[in-house]
Amino acid sequence: DSGVTQTPKHLITATGQRVTLRCSPRSGDLSVYWYQQSLDQGLQFLIQYYNGEERAKGNILERFSAQQFPDLHSELNLSSLELGDSALYFCATLTRGSDGYTFGSGTRLTVV
Amino acid sequence: AQSVSQHNHHVILSEAASLELGCNYSYGGTVNLFWYVQYPGQHLQLLLKYFSGDPLVKGIKGFEAEFIKSKFSFNLRKPSVQWSDTAEYFCAVDNSGNTGKLIFGQGTTLQVKP
DSSP states (O other): OOSOEEEOSEEEEOTTOOEEEEEEOOTTOOEEEEEEEETTTEEEEEEEEETTEEEEEOSOOTTEEEEEOTTSOEEEEEOSOOGGGOEEEEEEEEETTTTEEEEOOOEEEEEO | OOEEEESOSEEEEETTOOEEEOEEEEOOSOOEEEEEEEOTTSOOEEEEEEOSSOSEEEOGGGOEEEEEGGGTEEEEEESSOOGGGOEEEEEEEEOTTTTOOEEEOOOEEEEEEO
């Protein structure tokens, strides 16, 4: 257990639907990074939040959005889902001065 | 744009063979370098990292990597692999002068035959 908690672990949904993925960082970690891992695109950075504010955006589709709440947990919202959105979605936190990034176990999203 | 390139996509070795996985990055500024391992069905785990200092870094499970700045490389090595090393390996770069987000290579699948 890395200490970064992601829920749910698995999600199966239909095209056109909307889902929310949740990430709870370790105590004291202010940054949350979201990554998408798919067979064709590999591991890609989606978006970063730091202490509630968006810090950086990567290859995130307009149909996707995220936010970080006052308790520092983060949610990634995926809407109008397409088959190609099927992937493993990881969140990571960053603890400066230590081992760096810590990853959660991921949410496997399957769009059918 | 920054990028990370892993030369080997799929490597098959027998137990006790030596391993070297290549990683090159394209960024001229200060970077932090990482190797992560992902066992089947599990999350990414840090093998080793380079922030500064000795360019030869040692990680967990007998892995090591050498940072060669002039070659923009950070190759992963292990003298003798075990069946339990079967996993996917990712090289990643953190542009520490920016937001700190990780740029990953495409990954290398290592299969070790007993």
